[in-house]
Each structure stands twice: as C-alpha cells, then as structure tokens.
Amino acid sequence: xxxxxxxxxxxxxxxxxxxxxxxxxxxxxxxxxxxxxxxxxxxxxxxxxxxxxxxxxxxxxxxxxxxxxxxxxxxxxxxxxxxxxxxxxxxxxxxxxxxxxxxxxxxxxxxxxxxxxxxxxxxxxxxxxxxxxxxxxxxxxxxxxxxxxxxxxxxxxxxxxxxxxxxxxxx
Amino acid sequence: xxxxxxxxxxxxxxxxxxxxxxxxxxxxxxxxxxxxxxxxxxxxxxxxxxxxxxxxxxxxxxxxxxxxxxxxxxxxxxxxxxxxxxxxxxxxxxxxxxxxxxxxxxxxxxxxxxxxxxxxxxxxxxxxxxxxxxxxxxxxxxxxxxxxxxxxxxxxxxxxxxxxxxxxxxxxxxxxxxxxxxxxxxxxxxxxxxxxxxxxxxxxxxxxxxxxxxxxxxxxxxxxxxxxxxxxxxxxxxxxxxxxxxxxxxxxxxxxxxxxxxxxxxxxxxxxxxxxxxxxxxxxxxxxxxxxx
Numbered sequence: 001x002x003x004x005x006x007x008x009x010x011x012x013x014x015x016x017x018x019x020x021x022x023x024x025x026x027x028x029x030x031x032x033x034x035x036x037x038x039x040x041x042x043x044x045x046x047x048x049x050x051x052x053x054x055x056x057x058x059x060x061x062x063x064x065x066x067x068x069x070x071x072x073x074x075x076x077x078x079x080x081x082x083x084x085x086x087x088x089x090x091x092x093x094x095x096x097x098x099x100x101x102x103x104x105x106x107x108x109x110x111x112x113x114x115x116x117x118x119x120x121x122x123x124x125x126x127x128x129x130x131x132x133x134x135x136x137x138x139x140x141x142x143x144x145x146x147x148x149x150x151x152x153x154x155x156x157x158x159x160x161x162x163x164x165x166x167x168x169x170x171x
Numbered sequence: 172x173x174x175x176x177x178x179x180x181x182x183x184x185x186x187x188x189x190x191x192x193x194x195x196x197x198x199x200x201x202x203x204x205x206x207x208x209x210x211x212x213x214x215x216x217x218x219x220x221x222x223x224x225x226x227x228x229x230x231x232x233x234x235x236x237x238x239x240x241x242x243x244x245x246x247x248x249x250x251x252x253x254x255x256x257x258x259x260x261x262x263x264x265x266x267x268x269x270x271x272x273x274x275x276x277x278x279x280x281x282x283x284x285x286x287x288x289x290x291x292x293x294x295x296x297x298x299x300x301x302x303x304x305x306x307x308x309x310x311x312x313x314x315x316x317x318x319x320x321x322x323x324x325x326x327x328x329x330x331x332x333x334x335x336x337x338x339x340x341x342x343x344x345x346x347x348x349x350x351x352x353x354x355x356x357x358x359x360x361x362x363x364x365x366x367x368x369x370x371x372x373x374x375x376x377x378x379x380x381x382x383x384x385x386x387x388x389x390x391x392x393x394x395x396x397x398x399x400x401x402x403x404x405x406x407x408x409x410x411x412x413x414x415x416x417x418x419x420x421x422x423x424x425x426x427x428x429x430x431x432x433x434x435x436x437x438x439x440x441x442x443x444x445x446x447x448x449x450x451x452x453x454x455x456x457x458x459x460x461x462x463x464x
Binding site for chain 2: 014016017018029030031034035037038039061062096097098100101103104105107114115116118119120121122
C-alpha cells in the first residue's frame with residue numbers, strides 16, 4: 001500500500017493597497033508604508049469557509065468539472081489567520097500546479113473585491129511550511145522595524161543639528 | 172533577480188498628458204511588484220507605428236523616469252526602465268526604428284496583421300516580439316518565422332495580465348499562448364504582467380504554475396522571468412550605450428552608466444554574471460571573438 005502523497009501550499013492574502021498616509025518627511029512611498037499597506041490584517045468576511053468556497057469556485061470556473069472534481073477530492077484549508085493573512089492548503093501531489101494556477105486567477109473573496117491571493121511556497125510536509133512561514137513573518141517584522149528606525153534616526157539627526165546651532169548662538 | 176518587462180505607462184499618445192492620480196496608481200503598482208519580489212521593471216509605452224512621433228529625440232520619451240521615480244527607486248532598490256511597443260499594421264507606413272530606439276531602453280513590436288508579423292520577424296531591430304493576447308492572433312504562427320526570430324536574439328513575450336481581466340479574454344489568452352508556445356518550440360519565452368493596476372500583479376510561483384499547466388517546461392518557466400528577461404534588458408541597453416553592442420566604458424555600479432543588471436541595494440547579492448570593477452569592460456563573448464577575428 002503506497003502512502004497518500006500530498007503537498008502543502010502556503011499563501012497570503014494581499015488586500016488592494018492604498019498608500020496614502022505620508023510619514024514625517026511628507027514621503028508617501030517609503031518602504032515602511034509600502035510593506036504595511038500590503039500586509040494589512042484581513043477583514044472578518046475572509047474566513048476559512050469563504051476562502052475554500054472561492055477556491056472551489058475558481059477551480060470550477062477555470063478547470064471545469066474534471067479539474068474541480070479531481071483536485072476537490074483532497075482539498076483542505078489547514079490553517080488561516082486573519083491577523084497575518086496567511087494560510088495553508090493541502091492538496092494532492094499531482095494537482096499542485098493546477099491548484100496554484102487557480103489561486104493565482106482569483107480576484108475576489110466572497111464580497112470583498114480587489115484581492116490578490118499570493119502563493120508563497122509549496123512543500124511536502126506541513127512542519128516545514130510552518131517553519132518557513134514563521135521565518136518569513138519574523139523577517140518581514142524585522143524589515144519593518146528597521147525601516148521605521150531608519151526614518152526615526154533621520155529625524156533625530158536633524159534635531160541634533162538644531163541644538164548645536166542654538167548653542168553656538170548662545171556663546 | 173526577477174524581471175517584469177511590461178507595466179503599462181498610463182498614456183496612449185504624446186498628446187494626452189499624465190495626471191497626478193495615474194502616476195500615484197502606477198507607483199502603487201510598482202510597490203506591489205516590489206512586495207512580490209520583483210527587482211527590475213520596465214514601463215511600457217504603446218504607440219501605433221503610423222502615428223506621429225516628435226522630431227526631437229529628447230521629447231520622444233515621455234516618462235522622465237529619473238525625475239518621477241527617483242525616490243521610489245532609492246527606497247525600494249527597484250530598477251525601472253523604459254520600453255516602447257510599436258503596433259505594426261501596415262509596414263509601408265512605418266517610420267525608421269533607429270531614431271525611436273535611441274530614446275527607449277527596450278523596443279518591442281506588436282504585429283496586428285500578417286504583413287506586420289512578417290516585417291517584425293525578419294527585418295526590424297527589436298528586442299521583444301509580443302502579441303495582443305486578448306484578441307485572436309493575426310495569422311497562424313509558423314515555426315520558421317518565430318524560430319528565426321528567436322535565433323536572432325529576439326524574445327517572444329507572454330503577457331499574463333489578459334488572463335486576469337475577464338472570462339472571454341482568458342479563453343483567448345489560453346489558446347493564443349498554446350499557439351505561441353507551439354510556434355516558438357518553447358524557446359526564448361519571456362513572461363511579463365502587462366499590469367494596468369496593482370491587482371494584476373502576481374508572483375513567480377503563481378505565474379510559472381499557470382504556464383506549466385499550459386505546457387511550458389519547468390526550466391523555461393523559471394528562466395522566462397529571470398535569465399531571458401534580463402538578457403532583453405541587457406541587449407536593449409547595449410544598443411544605445413555601447414560600441415557595436417560589445418564594449419561599454421564606465422563602472423558597473425555607477426549611477427549614470429548602469430549597463431549590467433545588478434540589483435539596486437548593495438545588501439542584495441549581485442546578480443550580474445560577474446562583478447565589474449572600475450573602468451571595466453562588458454563583453455558579449457561571441458561577438459567580441461568575431462570582431463577580433
């Protein structure tokens with residue numbers, strides 16, 4: 001008896017970016033803003049149920065009865081978190097291409113339009129994909145912190161120069 | 172390195188100006204591409220070949236990439252290039268390419284008739300051959316035409332943005348891609364987004380699995396957004412900035428004369444084939460040998 005071979009797909013839901021809030025320098029397109037506006041927490045309407053419904057719909061639309069039946073035989077949404085917008089899907093090993101292609105062709109989830117479902121990684125075990133997801137999130141977090149610190153540092157430097165000038169005037 | 176050779180520049184001709192809103196929308200698209208991991212992007216300006224071009228070479232490129240996108244390029248490390256796509260209908264009305272190609276980094280041809288296809292595949296000095304994937308192809312593509320074209324160094328472009336717009340276009344896109352893949356024998360394929368808004372961008376994993384279901388081989392999938400596309404960039408810029416497409420003076424990592432495809436931020440590992448030092452020379456080995464002989 002051969003074991004059932006499956007693949008796990010890590011994906012993230014990117015909401016349509018509205019980059020409007022300028023930072024202290026009046027710059028809108030800073031790294032910080034770009035990253036933040038793409039990785040917003042998902043609204044409540046995006047849930048495991050609505051996502052799996054949307055994926056099945058996309059499979060039916062793009063690959064017909066044959067595709068949706070074949071892939072739907074082993075299709076589970078193992079995990080989805082609204083805070084980070086990441087999730088893990090399980091599917092059969094042969095069908096992973098079709099599944100990822102149908103993920104890519106999704107434009108909306110339920111009533112929420114303007115959504116990109118961004119497949120990030122495919123792996124054979126759920127453990128590795130969890131580890132990868134954690135590593136990826138912490139990397140993103142450190143990048144965010146770094147870019148915020150940089151802009152804060154710039155402001156500090158400007159402040160320093162201001163005080164130096166004042167001292168000179170006093171003496 | 173990941174390359175997207177086709178992001179729509181929001182202008183249809185020289186007469187209509189670019190509004191501030193459209194520029195912000197374009198910047199949002201670019202930042203989405205950055206989040207998805209792209210490093211090199213070309214903005215695509217589409218023109219009919221029979222339309223009137225300004226006489227002055229300086230006015231020919233409406234993009235002003237340096238002035239408009241400098242801050243974005245600095246913060247994200249993206250490299251942004253300009254590209255022109257000429258819609259070729261009746262070859263007799265066309266103008267000479269040499270002047271147009273001086274103003275843009277990359278030149279692409281989009282034939283919409285059989286004659287136009289014949290001209291684009293044989294004579295024109297272009298970097299990319301592209302099609303309108305939302306409509307029917309102008310003719311049945313022949314191996315001989317397309318393969319000749321690929322052997323000359325021209326790449327054939329697949330634009331996946333059409334697959335994301337509506338069902339009719341998606342169906343047409345799939346049949347057209349099948350045709351192009353068959354005619355090109357899977358050689359020299361470049362994939363780009365053709366994004367008109369931020370929501371038409373997808374990352375490589377999604378794109379390559381879509382193309383794999385359409386019949387492109389695994390290695391060509393990864394090459395179509397990396398190696399092949401960067402060759403187009405290199406080739407296009409060598410046309411303007413080099414002596415006989417072979418020799419370039421200047422430092423590889425300089426601001427003004429940036430020929431080699433390096434990523435913008437020093438923290439990224441250099442992706443160019445070799446790191447060039449000061450006053451170094453970029454060689455295209457084959458052509459260099461030929462010239463010496």
